[in-house]
Amino acid sequence: MGRQSPYPEEFRKDAVALYRAAGGKRTYAAVAAELGITGETLRTWVRKDTTQHTSEHREDGAGHSPDEELARLRAENARLLKAEKGVAGGARDPAPGGCVFRSGGEVKTRRWDFTSDHYSDFGVQRLCRVLGVSRSGFYRHRAIAPVRAERQAAEERTVVEIRAIHAEHHGTYGAPRVHAELRSCGRKINRKRVARLMRVNHIVGRHLRRKKRTTIADKTAPPAPDLLMRDFTADALNIKWCGDITYIAVGSTWLYLATVIDICSRRVIGWSIADHMRTSLVTDAIEMAVATRGGPVNGVVFHTDRGAQYVSRAFADACRRHGIRRSMGRIGSSYDNALAESFFQGLKRELLHGRRWTSKTQTRLELFRWLAYCNRRRRHSALGYLTPIEFERLLITPTTLSLAV
Incomplete structure (x- = not known):
């Protein structure tokens, strides 16, 4: 039985990974010198790791018939299709409310807009029957078109104001502060509307990454005494x-x-x-x-x-x-x-x-x-x-x- 290595397994694995990351451009001796070990020691670790991975690969591939391997690959392919973004069934369906419809995703106003754009070619009655909307609803939708246009223009002007406030404050303001700024200028506007317009137009306030807390005290565990009392000096090693x-x-x-x-x-x-x-x-x-x-x-x-x-x-x-x-x-x-x-x-x-x-x-x-x-x-x-x-x-x-x- 060989002598146990004085270096921990984690250290050995990281040393091997560091040598391989160089892609053959650095010698064993050069990498080993940084770590305080000999080149031959590092060479031995790399050789053992290569042998271990080769044997594991052979074991994984052995003992499978062609039919079993085909079944395994098909199952893996099905799993990847479900997991991969944009590949799974329905992943590329149009968004709800878009101009192109899918089952359960239609919005009546969009269907009426579609009818308005194409009724001269296909007729109102046929389009309303195919799209499942009423003709009276379509005519009412057309009647208030000027009101909708004015509302859309007002929202566009509001977005311009929001962008100006956002830029003035160096991109730091989010919806609550933008809303407060608009209110201070005499604008009567709902905060949720501001948040919606900012979200739709991809206007985002700056926010710091949440600080990761690493010291979480366990108040139920008995603490150890403070033996240093802020004296970070020592006259010898291992004291x-x-x-x-x-x-x-x-x-x-x-x-x-x-x-x-x-x-x-x-x-x-x-x-x-x-x-x-x-x-x-x-x-x-x-x-x-x-x-x-x-x-x-x-x-x-x-x-x-x-x-x-x-x-x-x-x-x-x-x-x-x-x-x-x-x-x-x-x-x-x-x-x-x-x-x-x-x-x-x-x-x-x-x-x-x-x-x-x-x-x-x-x-x-x-x-x-x-x-x-x-x-x-x-x-x-x-x-x-x-x-x-x-x-x-x-x-x-x-x-x-x-x-x-």
Whole structure:
């Protein structure tokens, strides 16, 4: 039985994905140097991952007769037809109230308009019979045509005013403020009418993306004491750790990043990236931190906020198993976990600011690359402008030399 890898599975998978993302333009050694591993180690991980995927593909394709495979493909095709936008039956039907009719979607005024446009060719009686409307209704519709035209012209003038107000306020006003502005100018108009005209003409006020709340306190769970009291200093490694969770917007969804930082060296020794906020997000980060430190970390203090993930029983069990002492700041006080908050500020400023992410896979790779860069190449002012890895080497080397002597 082979020796177990000291690197967590998540780290190995991300390393393989980072190498493959280069498309063969970077060597194993070049990618491995960023991650602090050897080129041969990365080559082994890539080879194992390729072998595993090949065997899984063969197993999936084996044991199916042509008839079974055909049935499977037909079922899959039917599923895709239902799921794919614009492909499913009825997806391309005209909208209700349009000039072209479908069953259940007709509007009488549109049918009367159609009759008005074509009665000279087909006759009123025939068109009304085919379209299912009364001739008296059609003639009444024609009689009030001037009134409808005047109403339409009034709405068009109102839309011009709405656009002017919207532009004057740099596109920030929505229907309530536009309505208030019109009322202040002496216009008597219903707010719902303003909202309808803005919606129909695609005039939208600016609104911020709803802030994603990551710290949700569990008031029923017993909290851990604050063992740091805002003292984010340490004289040696594995004395004090801190961590937190942040979110990254990817299109209309989210990715979440949990970290474990050694306060002495500012090195991110553990992290986990996922599309959920279950407790496994933080326990995976802890397991990676323990593996990075090479085993027992008895007595280390791990400081966090009071989020539900950190007060959960599963997280407490993981800390107890490794001899980690839990520490928590107060609810709603970012200063009680200032070092972790500062790290996330740097992440968002240097990596995320001004960029829109649409692919979870690409976002994950960029996060993985930046975390590796932060540990190995980013110089930290609190460390005398050394990188976290360089600082740790300076701490470890004197001890090693003294023991050798």
